[in-house]
Each structure stands twice: as structure tokens, then as C-alpha cells.
Amino acid sequence: MLEQVFIATSILLMAATFLCLFRAVLGPTDADRVVAINVIGTKAVVIISLISLVFYQEFFLDVAMVYALISFVATVGIAKYLQKGSLE
Amino acid sequence: MELLIILFLATGIFFFVVGVVGLLRLPDVYCRLHATTKCDTLGAGLILFALVLYSGVSNASIKLLIMILFIWLTNPTASHVIAQAAYRNKSPVTEGTFELDRTKEEAACD
Numbered sequence: 001m002l003e004q005v006f007i008a009t010s011i012l013l014m015a016a017t018f019l020c021l022f023r024a025v026l027g028p029t030d031a032d033r034v035v036a037i038n039v040i041g042t043k044a045v046v047i048i049s050l051i052s053l054v055f056y057q058e059f060f061l062d063v064a065m066v067y068a069l070i071s072f073v074a075t076v077g078i079a080k081y082l083q084k085g086s087l088e
Numbered sequence: 089m090e091l092l093i094i095l096f097l098a099t100g101i102f103f104f105v106v107g108v109v110g111l112l113r114l115p116d117v118y119c120r121l122h123a124t125t126k127c128d129t130l131g132a133g134l135i136l137f138a139l140v141l142y143s144g145v146s147n148a149s150i151k152l153l154i155m156i157l158f159i160w161l162t163n164p165t166a167s168h169v170i171a172q173a174a175y176r177n178k179s180p181v182t183e184g185t186f187e188l189d190r191t192k193e194e195a196a197c198d
Contacts, residue, residue, distance in 0.1 A: 002090060002142060009097050009135070016108045023111050023120075031117045031174040035124055038166055039111060042128045042159065043104065046135050049152065053139055061151040068155060072162040076169050083173035 041071030100134035
């Protein structure tokens with residue numbers, strides 16, 4: 001029964017992710033887009049963890065950990081690029 | 089136990105939805121950061137903690153706990169870096185915003 005709850009949770013989170021994508025496409029400034037992409041990264045980590053427990057695939061959790069790492073590094077890199085105008 | 093897990097999941101989804109509504113509705117970058125940061129950190133923490141309760145004592149729960157710790161460390165850091173970049177770039181703010189903590193040098197520049 002809990003598996004169905006997990007699937008419903010991931011579907012709701014996917015809907016929320018598409019709403020975030022709206023802001024990422026539309027955002028007036030560059031910082032808005034970076035904020036939206038950061039939120040999408042966090043939601044993707046949670047969705048991958050839910051899918052991992054639904055389908056009993058434990059190695060998906062490693063994928064989620066690496067995704068969190070890459071999302072953090074990408075956000076910091078893009079923010080530094082916004083601030084300085086170059087990556088040195 | 090099942091009720092506890094469903095309660096954690098529902099609270100996490102509530103915080104995520106509040107964050108998304110704030111991201112879509114609020115007027116400028118700083119307000120959107122204010123909405124998304126807290127809701128995102130708390131929502132991800134609660135949902136992953138529900139998964140920890142579901143999987144019991146195992147390898148998966150240890151990995152999930154490590155992920156919670158990592159998200160709680162990195163999410164505020166990333167938001168701080170974004171806010172710093174927006175502030176240095178003089179990102180536009182809504183009308184009626186006034187700054188309380190402003191150094192004399194910054195005031196002299198304007």
C-alpha cells in the first residue's frame with residue numbers, strides 16, 4: 001500500500017517540477033533561472049530516492065547522491081559566473 | 089508506523105508545494121530565494137526521513153541519512169552564493185524595498 005503512496009508522491013513532485021520549469025524558462029533575470037534550477041535539482045534527488053524504494057533498486061540511491069553533488073557544484077559554478085562574468 | 093510515514097510524506101509535499109507557489113508568485117529574486125530555500129530544505133528532509141523510517145535499519149537508510157546531511161549542508165550554501173551574486177550584480181528589487189544594513193561606502197557609491 002505504501003508503494004502506491006510513494007508513486008503518488010513522485011507524480012505530485014513531477015507536477016511541481018514542471019511548474020518550476022515554467023519559472024526557469026520565463027524568469028526575468030538570470031538569478032531567477034539559477035534559483036529554479038536549484039529547486040529542480042533537489043526535487044530530482046527526492047524523486048530518484050522514491051523510485052529506488054518503489055522498485056527495490058538500491059543502487060539508485062547512489063545515483064541520487066551523485067546527482068545531489070553535481071547539482072550543488074553546478075549551482076555554485078553558475079552563480080560565480082554570474083558574479084564575475086568569467087570563470088578563472 | 090504507516091500513518092507516521094504518510095504524515096511525514098504529506099508534510100514534505102506541503103512544504104514543496106508552498107516553495108513552488110512562492111517561486112511562481114513572489115515579485116523579485118530575493119523573495120523567491122526566501123520562499124524556496126526553507127521549503128526545499130525542509131521538504132526534502134521530511135520526505136527522505138519518511139523513506140528512512142520505511143526502510144528500517146539497512147544500507148539504504150544509512151545512504152538516505154547521508155543524503156539528508158548533504159542536502160542540509162549544501163542547499164543553504166548554494167542559496168547564499170546565488171543571493172551574493174544577485175546582490176553584487178545589483179539585481180532589480182520591487183518598489184518599496186529599503187536596506188537596513190548598508191555600509192557608508194555602498195551608500196556613497198549610489
